[in-house]
Amino acid sequence: MTAAGGGFPWVAFATGLGWSALAAFAVMAAAFAVGAAKGIHRGADIAWGVAFTAVAAVSCAASAGYGDPGRRYLITAATAVWGLRLAAHIARRGRGRGEDARYDRLLAKAPGSRNAYALRAVYLTQGALVWQISLPVQAGQYVAAAPGAATAVGVALWAAGTVCEAVGDHQLARFTADPAHHGRLMDRGLWSWTRHPNYFGDFLVWWGLYLTACGSWQSAAVAAPAPLLMSYLLILGSGKRLLDKHMAGRPGYTAYAARTSGFVPLPPRWYQRLRAAHRQPANSRTPH
Numbered sequence: 001m002t003a004a005g006g007g008f009p010w011v012a013f014a015t016g017l018g019w020s021a022l023a024a025f026a027v028m029a030a031a032f033a034v035g036a037a038k039g040i041h042r043g044a045d046i047a048w049g050v051a052f053t054a055v056a057a058v059s060c061a062a063s064a065g066y067g068d069p070g071r072r073y074l075i076t077a078a079t080a081v082w083g084l085r086l087a088a089h090i091a092r093r094g095r096g097r098g099e100d101a102r103y104d105r106l107l108a109k110a111p112g113s114r115n116a117y118a119l120r121a122v123y124l125t126q127g128a129l130v131w132q133i134s135l136p137v138q139a140g141q142y143v144a145a146a147p148g149a150a151t152a153v154g155v156a157l158w159a160a161g162t163v164c165e166a167v168g169d170h171q172l173a174r175f176t177a178d179p180a181h182h183g184r185l186m187d188r189g190l191w192s193w194t195r196h197p198n199y200f201g202d203f204l205v206w207w208g209l210y211l212t213a214c215g216s217w218q219s220a221a222v223a224a225p226a227p228l229l230m231s232y233l234l235i236l237g238s239g240k241r242l243l244d245k246h247m248a249g250r251p252g253y254t255a256y257a258a259r260t261s262g263f264v265p266l267p268p269r270w271y272q273r274l275r276a277a278h279r280q281p282a283n284s285r286t287p288h
Helices: 010-038 043-062 069-094 101-107 114-133 135-140 149-177 197-213 217-223 225-235 240-247 253-259 268-279
Strands: none
Touching (some): 010 043, 010 135, 043 114, 069 135, 069 149, 253 268
């Protein structure tokens, strides 16, 4: 079944948005039930990647007969690989630990029930963000056109971002697992090129998924706010900015930040040259 005149199937897409919202909030509701029973809400971070995967799967099923099958399966698989890897990594990292310090600080402000506040401030908020950020995943499923050049570029960006994030997470996990590194900053491997390889990887993944979805001007337009929102969260919202602020008081972090790119990976020597050029007065760079 295709839209009349070969256009974008807006009615089917709108219906799919409703099913996707139900999928995202169902995952978060299940995570909340587990968190409330345990009195620990760090599982919301695991549910984040699972919820994106659920949205992709539901969108793929709902768009059957509308979108190009190759694009639908590609978007669904790419989202699932990213989301489930992230969920598994966070689950391994948090195994046997208590509440995440971020949630402890947040939930300490609860005006009443800690669980009720967690439902509002954590799970429902994250469910809404999953639904909004996954707009490219949802819209791309309804594009009838076969994958083209934009899709190829999108897949390349997605792959680069997924590898960057996975390598950064693996390197950090190995570093922190060594008792000899207790209290030390991770400044090796990818972490010597950027202070936030995981956030930069997410940035590439979601711009890649956006391009993968852009098989029509309609899908490109309706999905455009999603990578912009994700970029804001990663750079200026709850990602890089807050983590830099949290890490600023740790011994050695000022020196580490001075020699390491804050977001885009750069060889340390290149970054030092850019910093030196930026600090140099403009008139001293002008030939006489």
